[in-house]
Amino acid sequence: MASEVSEGSGGIGARGVDELSAYQVAGRQAWPAVCIVGPLPPPSGGMANQCEQLLRLLGDEGLAVELVRTNPPYRPAWVGRVPLLRALCRLLPYLCHLWQAAGRAQVLHVLANSGWAWHLFAAPAIVIARLRQTPVIVNYRGGNADGFFASAPRYVLGMLGGVSMRVTPSGFLRRVFSVHGLSAEVIPNIIDLSRFAPAPARSFFDAPHLVVTRNLEPIYDIPTAIRAFAAIRSDFPAARLTVAGSGPELARLQALVAELSLQDGVCFSGRIENAAIPALYAAADCLLNPTTVDNMPISILEAFASGVPVVSTCAGGIPDLVEHGVTGLLVPVGDHQAMAREVLRVLQDAALAAGLRQAGLAEAQRYAWPQVREKWLKAYCRVGAARGVS
Numbered sequence: 033m034a035s036e037v038s039e040g041s042g043g044i045g046a047r048g049v050d051e052l053s054a055y056q057v058a059g060r061q062a063w064p065a066v067c068i069v070g071p072l073p074p075p076s077g078g079m080a081n082q083c084e085q086l087l088r089l090l091g092d093e094g095l096a097v098e099l100v101r102t103n104p105p106y107r108p109a110w111v112g113r114v115p116l117l118r119a120l121c122r123l124l125p126y127l128c129h130l131w132q133a134a135g136r137a138q139v140l141h142v143l144a145n146s147g148w149a150w151h152l153f154a155a156p157a158i159v160i161a162r163l164r165q166t167p168v169i170v171n172y173r174g175g176n177a178d179g180f181f182a183s184a185p186r187y188v189l190g191m192l193g194g195v196s197m198r199v200t201p202s203g204f205l206r207r208v209f210s211v212h213g214l215s216a217e218v219i220p221n222i223i224d225l226s227r228f229a230p231a232p233a234r235s236f237f238d239a240p241h242l243v244v245t246r247n248l249e250p251i252y253d254i255p256t257a258i259r260a261f262a263a264i265r266s267d268f269p270a271a272r273l274t275v276a277g278s279g280p281e282l283a284r285l286q287a288l289v290a291e292l293s294l295q296d297g298v299c300f301s302g303r304i305e306n307a308a309i310p311a312l313y314a315a316a317d318c319l320l321n322p323t324t325v326d327n328m329p330i331s332i333l334e335a336f337a338s339g340v341p342v343v344s345t346c347a348g349g350i351p352d353l354v355e356h357g358v359t360g361l362l363v364p365v366g367d368h369q370a371m372a373r374e375v376l377r378v379l380q381d382a383a384l385a386a387g388l389r390q391a392g393l394a395e396a397q398r399y400a401w402p403q404v405r406e407k408w409l410k411a412y413c414r415v416g417a418a419r420g421v422s
Contacts, residue, residue: 048200053219058158063093063094063409063412063413064095064138064139064412064413064415064417065097065137065416066085066095066096066097066098066138066139066412066416067097067100067136067139067140068097068099069098069102069130069141069153070083070101071083071101071102071103071140072084072101074303074305075303076303076305078173078221078329078330079143079145080103081306082143082330083099086222086408089401090408091406095412098133098136098137100129100133100157101224102149104122104125104126105131106118107121110273117145121219123152123279125173126153126156130157130160134157134160134161135164137166137418138166138416139166139412139419140157140167140168140169141168142161143171144170144171144172144173144174145172145174146175146177148176150174150184150188154170155188158170158194158195159278160189162194165419166419167196167416168195168196169198169322169411169412170192170199171201171229172199172201172216173200173201174205174327175347175349177205177208177209178208181212182212188259189212189214193213196418197217197414198216198217198220200217200218200219200327201221201327201328202218202327202349202352203218203328203346203352204328204349204350204351205327205328206218219407219408220328220399220404221330221333222400222401223330223334223336223396223399224401225337225396225397225400228313228338228396229337229387230337230338233386236317236379238270239268239271239272240264240318241271241272241274241316242264242273242316242318242375243273243275243312243313243320243321244257244274244276244277244321244322245276245277245331246277246323246331246374247279247298247303248277248279248282249279249280249281250281250324251323252277252322253322253324253345254277254281254285256322256345256367256371257275257320257368258288258294258420259283259372260322260369260375261273262294262296263369264376265369270297271297272297272298273294273298274299274312274316275298275300276301276302276303277303284302289354296394304379310334310338311332313335314338315342316338317341317378318342318343318379319332319335319341319342320371321343321344321350322344322345322346322368323347323365324345324365324366326348326349326350327345327348328350329344332350332353333399335394336392336393337392337393337397339389339392339393340362340389341378341389342363342388343363343371343375343378344361344362344363345362345364345367346363347365350362358388358391360388361377361388362374380421
C-alpha cells in the first residue's frame with residue numbers, strides 16, 4: 033500500500049485554503065509566528081533530524097520560527113553523568129524557555145513521542161501553552177503509540193484530545209489514533225533531495241555492500257540483519273555489512289558476529305553524522321531494516337532518494353511507506369531467513385533491483401519539501417487563526 037499523504041476527513045479543506053490565501057495576500061511577514069518544541073542533533077535520529085530540517089525550511093519560507101530545544105547540551109558537561117541532577121538542569125531551563133516562547137508564538141508545534149519523553153517534554157509544553165492561551169499542534173511520531181496509549185495514564189489521551197490539531201507522519205499512526213478515539217491529520221516526513229542522489233550503477237561482483245542505519249537498541253532487532261547476512265555470505269562470500277548506529281546492544285551484537293565467524297565482513301561504524309550519511313548510501317547495494325516497531329523510518333526515505341533497494345520488515349507503518357515488490361521488499365518481523373532470501377533476490381536479479389531503485393526514486397519525490405510545505409503552512413494558518421496574526 034502506498035503512503036497516505038493526503039488530508040483525511042476533518043482535514044484543512046476549503047477553510048484551510050482560504051486561510052492560507054489570506055496569509056499569502058498579506059505577504060510573507062504575516063505568516064503566524066511558530067514555536068517548534070523538539071530535539072536537535074546530536075545525537076542524530078529521526079525526530080531530531082526532522083526538527084532541524086523543518087526549522088531550516090520554514091525559515092527559508094519567511095516564517096518567524098523559534099525553537100525550544102528538548103535536548104540542549106549539558107552545561108557544564110559533567111552534569112550529564114549525574115542522572116537526577118541532569119534531569120533538573122535540563123528541565124528547569126526548558127520550562128522557563130517554554131513559558132517565554134509560548135507567550136510570543138501564535139502556534140506551538142510540539143514534536144512528541146511515546147514513553148517518558150511524552151511526560152517530560154510534550155505534557156509540560158501543552159500545559160504551558162494552555163496557560164498562555166497558545167494553540168497547539170502535537171506532531172506525534174512514536175511507532176509504539178498503540179502500546180503507550182493503552183497503558184498510559186488517562187490524562188495522556190485527554191491532553192491529546194484537547195489540543196488544536198494532531199498531526200502524524202503516516203496513515204498507520206492516524207489509524208492508531210482512531211482506535212483510541214482521536215482524529216489526526218497526516219503530514220509526512222520530509223526528505224531533503226538536495227542531499228541525496230542516486231549513485232551510478234556499479235558491479236559488485238561477489239562483494240555487495242549491505243547497510244543497516246538504525247541505532248543498536250532491542251526494538252531495531254539488529255541480530256536479525258546479522259543472521260540474514262550470515263546466510264547471504266553463503267552465496268556472496270566477500271559481502272560486507274555496515275551497521276551505522278550506536279547504542280547499548282553493541283557488545284551483544286559483536287558477540288553474535290564472533291559466534292557466526294563474521295568478523296571480517298561486519299563493520300560497526302558507530303553513529304554517522306548527517307553530513308556523511310549520503311556517502312554511505314552511495315556506496316551501498318541494499319538497505320536492511322530489521323526493526324520490530326516503526327512508524328515512518330527516515331532511513332527508508334533516504335535509501336529511496338539514494339537509489340538503494342530496500343528490504344525491510346513489515347513492522348508498524350512500514351507497509352504504508354513500502355509497497356512490496358514495487359518500492360521495496362517486505363518480510364515478517366524477526367524472520368532472518370526471509371530477509372536473507374529477499375536480499376538475495378535483489379543481489380541476483382538485476383532487473384528487480386533496477387525496478388526497485390526507480391520506483392524508490394519516484395516515491396521519494398512525494399516527500400520532498402515542495403510536496404509537504406503547503407500542508408504545514410495550511411496547518412499553521414488554520415491553528416494560528418485562533419490567536420490572530422500580529
